[in-house]
Amino acid sequence: MSLWVDAYRPRTLNDLQYHKDLSARLKSLASSGDFPHMLFYGPSGAGKKTRITATLLELFGNGVDKLKIDQRVFLTPSKRKVEVNIVQSNYHIEITPSEAGNYDRVIIQELIKEIAQTQQVDLNAKQRFKVVIINEADSLSRDAQAALRRTMEKYMSNLRIILCANSTSRLIAPIRSRCLLIRVPAPSKSEMQDVMQYVSRRAGFDLPPDVSDKIIADCDGNMRKCILVLEALKMQSPDLTGDVTIAKPDWELYCNKVGDMIIAEQTPARVMDVRAKLYELLSHCIPPTVILKTIAERIVSRVDEAIKPQIMHWAALYEVRMRNGTKKIFHLEAWVIKVMSIYKHHFYGMDLTELMEDF
Amino acid sequence: MSFFDKRTSKTASNAKHVVDPALQPWVEKYRPQTIDDISAQEHTVAVLQKTLTSTNLPHMLFYGPPGTGKTSTVLALSKQLFGPDNFRNRVLELNASDERGISIVREKVKNFARQTPRAQAVSEDGKVYPCPPYKIIILDEADSMTQDAQGALRRIMENYAHITRFCLVCNYVTRIIEPLASRCSKFRFTPLDPHSATDRLNHIATAERVAVTPEVIDALIKSSGGDLRRAITYLQSASRLSSSTQPPTPITARDIQEIAGTVPDQVLHGFAHVIGVDVPGFQNEPPPKSPFDAIQKKVKELSREGYSATQLLNQLHDLVVLHPTLNGKQKSQCGLVFAEADKALCDGADEELWTLEVALQVHKAVV
Ligand SMILES: Nc1ncnc2c1ncn2[C@@H]1O[C@H](COP(=O)(O)OP(=O)(O)OP(=O)(O)O)[C@@H](O)[C@H]1O
Ligand SMILES: [Mg+2]
Numbered sequence: 129m130s131l132w133v134d135a136y137r138p139r140t141l142n143d144l145q146y147h148k149d150l151s152a153r154l155k156s157l158a159s160s161g162d163f164p165h166m167l168f169y170g171p172s173g174a175g176k177k178t179r180i181t182a183t184l185l186e187l188f189g190n191g192v193d194k195l196k197i198d199q200r201v202f203l204t205p206s207k208r209k210v211e212v213n214i215v216q217s218n219y220h221i222e223i224t225p226s227e228a229g230n231y232d233r234v235i236i237q238e239l240i241k242e243i244a245q246t247q248q249v250d251l252n253a254k255q256r257f258k259v260v261i262i263n264e265a266d267s268l269s270r271d272a273q274a275a276l277r278r279t280m281e282k283y284m285s286n287l288r289i290i291l292c293a294n295s296t297s298r299l300i301a302p303i304r305s306r307c308l309l310i311r312v313p314a315p316s317k318s319e320m321q322d323v324m325q326y327v328s329r330r331a332g333f334d335l336p337p338d339v340s341d342k343i344i345a346d347c348d349g350n351m352r353k354c355i356l357v358l359e360a361l362k363m364q365s366p367d368l369t370g371d372v373t374i375a376k377p378d379w380e381l382y383c384n385k386v387g388d389m390i391i392a393e394q395t396p397a398r399v400m401d402v403r404a405k406l407y408e409l410l411s412h413c414i415p416p417t418v419i420l421k422t423i424a425e426r427i428v429s430r431v432d433e434a435i436k437p438q439i440m441h442w443a444a445l446y447e448v449r450m451r452n453g454t455k456k457i458f459h460l461e462a463w464v465i466k467v468m469s470i471y472k473h474h475f476y477g478m479d480l481t482e483l484m485e486d487f
Numbered sequence: 488m489s490f491f492d493k494r495t496s497k498t499a500s501n502a503k504h505v506v507d508p509a510l511q512p513w514v515e516k517y518r519p520q521t522i523d524d525i526s527a528q529e530h531t532v533a534v535l536q537k538t539l540t541s542t543n544l545p546h547m548l549f550y551g552p553p554g555t556g557k558t559s560t561v562l563a564l565s566k567q568l569f570g571p572d573n574f575r576n577r578v579l580e581l582n583a584s585d586e587r588g589i590s591i592v593r594e595k596v597k598n599f600a601r602q603t604p605r606a607q608a609v610s611e612d613g614k615v616y617p618c619p620p621y622k623i624i625i626l627d628e629a630d631s632m633t634q635d636a637q638g639a640l641r642r643i644m645e646n647y648a649h650i651t652r653f654c655l656v657c658n659y660v661t662r663i664i665e666p667l668a669s670r671c672s673k674f675r676f677t678p679l680d681p682h683s684a685t686d687r688l689n690h691i692a693t694a695e696r697v698a699v700t701p702e703v704i705d706a707l708i709k710s711s712g713g714d715l716r717r718a719i720t721y722l723q724s725a726s727r728l729s730s731s732t733q734p735p736t737p738i739t740a741r742d743i744q745e746i747a748g749t750v751p752d753q754v755l756h757g758f759a760h761v762i763g764v765d766v767p768g769f770q771n772e773p774p775p776k777s778p779f780d781a782i783q784k785k786v787k788e789l790s791r792e793g794y795s796a797t798q799l800l801n802q803l804h805d806l807v808v809l810h811p812t813l814n815g816k817q818k819s820q821c822g823l824v825f826a827e828a829d830k831a832l833c834d835g836a837d838e839e840l841w842t843l844e845v846a847l848q849v850h851k852a853v854v
Binding site for chain 1: 495510511512513514515552554558582583584585586588627628631640651658669692716719720723724727728731732746747748777779781787790792793794795796798827831832834835836837838839840842843844847848850851
């Protein structure tokens with residue numbers, strides 16, 4: 129039994145239910161041998177991966193479904209072993225180099241060169257080239273990106289690269305210059321309605337529109353999340369009638385609580401309490417950026433209009449510092465203290481000009 | 488000599504695998520083959536022309552933004568110097584996809600520099616090539632070499648100076664250490680000016696028999712910002728799309744913008760309006776009651792659309808800077824914000840937070 133997200137995932141470009149123009153565009157690109165390198169980007173759960181898989185099917189036909197999963201070991205120059213999982217068919221290979229952390233360059237260098245230098249062996253293959261799909265391309269290190277550059281040009285006759293990323297900002301310009309950029313926006317509300325209705329029909333039940341509205345409102349354009357939530361709800365209350373409530377994930381509730389604590393009291397003792405909670409969140413592997421954003425959004429939804437911009441300003445600033453620094457907690461905490469001081473000063477109507485000079 | 492024989496026979500058999508040119512991406516198909524084919528970069532081309540006739544060549548450093556012809560130039564120059572037969576044993580190309588730890592570079596250079604095969608200047612294709620008595624080592628994408636590796640390269644360059652010439656290629660000349668840079672003649676590659684880019688694009692369009700209007704060329708040039716590789720890729724995709732519809736439709740400027748990921752004016756103006764910048768089409772709409780909430784909502788909406796923050800901020804920047812009614816002080820304040828955001832995004836910051844930050848700060852500056 130696979131999950132609905134997988135079981136009812138569209139297979140071909142024609143099956144894709146939204147962004148029809150984009151599907152047509154991909155179809156025409158795939159129908160010719162001059163298929164370019166591509167970079168798919170867009171928010172999570174918008175359907176990038178589904179679209180890439182459908183494009184592959186269009187390019188090569190059914191053989192791309194016969195997948196093999198391997199683990200490969202690479203040796204870094206310092207003789208360290210890195211393991212990565214590789215999914216491949218006769219026509220393509222899929223990797224997530226960020227699994228290898230700082231050694232992603234080694235993977236790119238070794239693996240892609242190896243593929244690039246071998247010709248397609250299957251003489252019946254519809255295309256002369258193989259496709260390499262690189263997931264989470266926006267977390268590729270600079271070195272790994274640099275390693276891709278010339279490979280992309282030199283071996284273009286045997287190799288096409290499809291990068292999949294949330295955004296293009298973190299990719300270096302020379303990489304962007306070598307790819308055709310394909311933006312995959314999140315589906316609109318009505319498009320999400322259609323998909324959910326379709327999934328429900330396939331799963332054999334009627335989905336009341338007010339339930340799907342609720343789910344959509346909760347999922348922020350993330351189609352994958354919608355279908356997962358739908359399946360979970362259906363398991364909980366099979367008739368989907370009455371007052372269905374969508375449970376928020378624990379970590380989100382926890383973040384909201386932290387936000388409320390900050391607004392309720394601004395003292396050194398409270399900073400200590402908050403810090404304990406932040407540690408708790410971090411130790412459960414909630415990404416620090418997500419923690420910061422969730423708490424910040426909770427706070428700005430509850431405070432006076434006048435101080436909202438400052439709270440977000442410092443959130444933006446501490447988020448970059450946190451990314452470049454090594455101790456996440458330091459920056460989260462610094463931001464909490466900043467917010468407390470802004471809040472307190474505003475509350476007591478103190479003159480802020482001095483404090484805010486550098487804002 | 489048997490080693491080289493094997494090499495040549497291998498190349499010959501490789502040649503049979505060459506892809507049908509009709510299926511080749513145009514960026515490769517129209518890669519300049521001689522330095523005369525290089526568009527723009529007049530100064531560089533003129534100087535290099537001279538080196539073709541003299542027998543001396545300095546170490547060289549090519550730098551400039553992507554897609555401006557650096558790699559093409561160095562490859563074309565090497566081909567013209569040595570001809571197809573000698574290219575392989577006279578030119579060594581190392582790029583960022585090769586292992587470039589310094590011991591490996593030293594080893595490769597040493598091996599490569601060891602033999603000087605006496606080359607006959609007349610090659611198989613009947614042409615005469617200058618074949619100067621040294622080898623060329625191309626270090627493409629040199630800005631991704633570590634400082635240490637670059638430092639060690641100095642020695643290598645000196646040790647083999649009698650027999651090799653180095654050609655370093657990079658995007659950012661500031662990432663090349665000074666002692667290395669100062670040993671080279673520097674050639675700066677600039678983004679292609681609209682005139683040269685137009686010529687090159689028209690040349691390709693004619694050769695491929697695609698009809699392009701001046702508006703399409705204009706859109707290509709605007710959205711590629713002087714990066715010819717990008718312009719060519721866009722053109723090819725657009726032509727593929729337009730010829731695949733039934734019946735074929737001509738390429739439009741809008742097609743190009745869509746392919747290039749440019750944020751449509753309407754979306755951009757909607758955003759500008761919410762943050763308090765006057766734009767045509769929105770003048771009669773009242774400003775929102777709670778600016779913060781409206782801005783936050785808009786930013787979320789934009790990130791759902793998947794527009795890249797960098798692209799969005801670039802376009803917003805142009806809109807603000809060229810704005811007819813904002814005053815100098817307002818524009819300067821916005822300028823500071825844009826700079827800050829660009830740096831943050833380069834450092835990998837969260838896009839939504841920084842789009843919001845820019846929106847809020849611009850709002851503060853202009854309202
Ligand atoms: N000045 C130019 N004249 C003609 N064609 C060019 C020129 N610049 C770029 N092109 C086209 O763009 C393609 C890429 O150019 P090239 O590889 O030389 O870029 P580059 O400067 O090395 O870029 P990068 O910094 O990304 O490596 C070429 O194949 C060619 O089709
Ligand atoms: Mg190059």
